[in-house]
Amino acid sequence: MLDERKIKVLWAVIDSYIRGAEPVGSRTISKEYDLGISSATIRNEMSDLEELGYLSKPHISSGRVPSDKAYRFYVNNIIKNNQIKTDVRKKEEIKRLLTQESIEIDELLQNSAKILSAITSYTALAVSPRIKNMRLKHIQLVSIDDNEVLIILVGSSGIVKNLVLRTKEVVSEDHLERVSNFLNHKLKGYTINEIGTSIKHDILREMHQYKNLIDRVILETINSFDHYNDVQVYADGVTNIFDFPEYKDASKAKTFISFIEDKDQLIDLLLKNSLNSEIEITIGSENIYDQIKDCSLITTTYRLGDKIIGKIGVIGPTRMDYLMAISSLKLFSENLSEILEKLING
Amino acid sequence: MLDERKIKVLWAVIDSYIRGAEPVGSRTISKEYDLGISSATIRNEMSDLEELGYLSKPHISSGRVPSDKAYRFYVNNIIKNNQIKTDVRKKEEIKRLLTQESIEIDELLQNSAKILSAITSYTALAVSPRIKNMRLKHIQLVSIDDNEVLIILVGSSGIVKNLVLRTKEVVSEDHLERVSNFLNHKLKGYTINEIGTSIKHDILREMHQYKNLIDRVILETINSFDHYNDVQVYADGVTNIFDFPEYKDASKAKTFISFIEDKDQLIDLLLKNSLNSEIEITIGSENIYDQIKDCSLITTTYRLGDKIIGKIGVIGPTRMDYLMAISSLKLFSENLSEILEKLING
């Protein structure tokens, strides 16, 4: 569909626009890119590219600007051809930064977002691990008051969660300990999902004398992992958006920043599509949320062992340095997975 | 120093400027405020007020703008005279909003910031409770792995904190339980500060066989409360700043938003001065941080029982509706204290 030369011209336009943020004219290309054809020819090619939907003009006598379709073409080619190489030196540098500052997982992600945004100059996003599909390593009930029971959940990733249960009747320490031991014995090793479906009934059959308490403990446990309750999202470098001329208009900046400020929306944005290990890129109008229809979002995942547990990404103008953003993200994805592995499994 | 009439003129200028955000001229005042003097006289008074440092002109032939000194004067009078009345109906409405959405303390504060910013149209800030001075209600050690011990701390406010301790030697469940019970027995009811200073030595004397373990548990516990480690800060309504004409300049907006984005800085800002129960107001240049030298910050505290445990505030342009902001803050302060009381102690 696109011949060799058209592709070259298109890449030149995209490259120039990504760098300069200004509509690209035929003359600019003929001078700055050595395509061996004159500006008039480039003009013709650009005219064709416009007809094909890859370029457009802000106004009748201006240079061309790449369309979302053009970026999509560009990005697909980047991914297909450049098997993005990992800069080992840089990777180690980032790892050093991350490990020296972060002791806990949440902190690690927060710092990742901070550093990632600083490196890319875009806005960085990171969501904390989803632990719904994680195996329970330990469950314990502790009495902290006559009518208060603390439920402690330890996930296989070392993630700890606490729930306070208020009981109507006083539960004796003795009984509590028995239930606690029993539950720990029974539930250890299962995921929240599994507990929710099949296991619950097994347990109740065996220990129906404590039916009430056990019922509530399991209910609370499952509830607390429902929805996105358990997920935190971190954004950093929001104000980087001001550095892009397309956001010099305050109302556009406001729209963007308001979007990032709404954490529920962000979580939805990041977690709605299934967690696969690929780099995912949505460009401009491909985004579902109107507020970021002129942004591109690049995300990838991080793992614990071979299990994908979270997401990290950058968001910026469609005129983005995709290559740089992708390779930076890969660095963080790998680093996060490695650090988590060490942090949790020794 | 300021006679009756000067004060009236000054208040008129401030009132008009707060509402309109535009330099105020003598004619505007003579028409819109019934002071019974002509614009010429007002002109003379304004000239005096300028000399006294209460007003200034953006340029030679423009109207007057209040200085920080003028706002300080204004605010002091507001606080002295208007003993701000609580709108009970509004208070209940906010309480309903807060209680129906928030189950946990962090969530409660996050929602407070959200609602407060929506109500005031300024940026709202809230810091989570400081628990360093809080009494320990329960401490428990749980073995989650051969080399991993989980420390669970329950504060008197119901706040739970977990720490994972990695031990070199394997600690038997049996020993762990003994130490756990012992520590709980000994430390219960004391604050972190007290534990840090005197108590530690007492304990070690009694149970020197587990010296190593106990040492580390206490060390980790104390460390985790050091600095501001334990404090979370929530900001909401950051983008409200775009609605004020003085921030139509993108670089000013960027400075402001970047400041709010830096959580460490925010925590420092909110917690550096001692927690007293008053409304605290810093106006423009009174602020220590350069980035908010043209903002005013209004904060107050919230309590648990009779103990002040956190702060909530709003930040906006010096040209702020102080009366509204103060009364809104009071509403939130009272509501938070009441909700926390109920949430934790009943």
Place this chain on the structure above:
DNA sequence: AGTTAGCACTCAGGGATTATGAGTGCTAAT
């Protein structure tokens, strides 16, 4: 002596008008 009317003066901000120049599309020559 304080107050006010009157007047000259200042200056930011809003059109209107006019270059400027980077760009295009088309046509004719190569």
Place this chain on the structure above:
DNA sequence: ATTAGCACTCATAATCCCTGAGTGCTAACT
């Protein structure tokens, strides 16, 4: 098929002028 040349477009910036809201000062008035 490519390119040089040219007429044309239009956003942007610069200039100019005008308007109006404001001031400060002075002289008249109570």
